[in-house]
Amino acid sequence: MRPLGSTSLAFSPAQPLIRAALPVLSPAGLVGDTPLLWVGEPFTAADRGFWAKLEGHNPGGIKDRTALYMVRAARERGELLPGARIVESTSGTLGLGLALAGVTFGHPVTVVTDPGMEPLMTGLLTAYGADVQVVQRPHPEGGWQQARRQRVEELLTVHPDSWCPDQYHNPDNAAAYQPLAHELVAQLGRIDALVVSVGTGGHSAGIGSVLRGLFPALRVVGVDTTGSTIFGQPAAPRLMRGLGSSIYPRNVDYGLFDEIHWVAAPEAVWAARSLARSRYATGGWSVGAVALVARHLASTLPAEARIVAVFPDGPQRYVGTVFDDAYCREHRLLGHIPADAPDEITHPSQHTVTRWTRCTTVLDPLAGIGVLGLAGAAR
DSSP: OOOTTOOOOOOOTTSOOOSOOOOOSSGGGGSSOOOEEEEOTTTSOTTOOEEEEEGGGSSSOTHHHHHHHHHHHHHHHTSSOTTOOEEEEOSSHHHHHHHHHHHHHTOOEEEEEOTTSOHHHHHHHHHTTOEEEEOOSOBTTTHHHHHHHHHHHHHHHHSTTOBOOOTTTOHHHHHTTHHHHHHHHHHHSOOOEEEEEOSSSHHHHHHHHHHHHHOTTOEEEEEEETTOOTTSOOOOOOOOOSSOOSSOOTTOOGGGOSEEEEEOHHHHHHHHHHHHHHHSOOOSHHHHHHHHHHHHHHHHSOTTOOEEEEEOSOSGGGTTTTTOHHHHHHTTOSSOOOOSSOEEESSTTSSOOOSOEEESOOOOTTTTSSTTOOTTOOO
16 A cells, blocks of 8 residues: 555646745744655565654754744743843753754853763854853763753853753643644644654653544553663663653653653664665664664554654764764674564563563652652553
C-alpha cells in the first residue's frame, strides 16, 4: 500500500508554483509547518513503517518553538523587561532557539553549558550573538545538569534584571508545542501512536495532551536514555545529549505515557546511521533512539496503524560525534546492532537497565514523597 501523501506529479514550466512558502518579515516566521516523512523499508520491515516529523527543518530545531513561546509569554506578563538578558542552561538546541528569540525580540542571551557541547554548537551560538559559559565540574549528585543550573542562579544574581525561562519546570514549555500537535492532525488526520523523546518533558506533554484529547485511544510512547533518572532509574553517566535528565523536570506528564523505553548510546548511533543511509533524513542521539522505538512499534502494531515519531533535530551538530567513526570507536559505539525487540521489565526499579528496555509501568519518581509529587501518575 502506498503511504499517505505518496503521489507522483508531472510539472511543466507553465504550471504555477504550488505550496510555495510565504515570505516572512521576521526570523521567527521560519519556525513551524515542518514536513512529515514516511520511514519504511529498508529501515523497517516490508509494508511497515512510521511517519517522522522533521523538526530539524526549523532554523535551530524543535526548541525554536518553545524558546519563542516562552520569551513572548514572559514579555506579555512583564516578567521579561525590554532589553533584559535571558539566561538559561542548555545542552545546545534550546540555546539556538533562545538566540533566535533574542534576535527576534531584542534581548541579549547567555547560555550555560558543559564541556560535552559540540564545538559546532558553541560556534553557532557565538555567531548568533549568544554569550556561552561552560561549567567545568559536574555537581556531585545532580551531574552536569545541576552544575549548569547552579551557574544560572549565580548569573541571575549578577544580572538582577535578567530572566531565566527554566525550561525544566516552566509550563509554557509544554504549551508551546500545541501547534505542532495540530500540524500533525492537519497532515495525517488520524494518529494512533506517538513516539517522543523525553528530556525537559515539554514537547512530549504539549503534543501528547492535545492528541490524547482528540484521539482517546492514542498510544503515547516515551523514549529516555539509560542513566537517566526521569522515569525512576538510578542516575549514571550519560553520553547522549538532548534526552534524559539527572533531575526530575516537572514538565514531564507521567500520566500521558502508556510505556517508556530506555535506549543506550550504541543503539541510538546504529539507528541514526541506518536512517541516514536508508532514508537520508536523520539526526542525533534523540532521533536515533526515537526511530529505534518507532521501528519496533511499526513491527508490532497493526499494519494500518498511523505511528508518528518526532525527530527533534537534524544531523548537522553530530558530525563530530554520532557520525564520526573516530569518536564512536573511542566510546565503543560501533558494531552494536540492536536486538529485534527490547528487554522487558515490570517496574522501573526492577533493575538498572544498560540496553534498550521497555516498561509499561510508568510512575512519577517523586509522587507520594512530598515535594511536587503527582499523585496517581501511572497508566
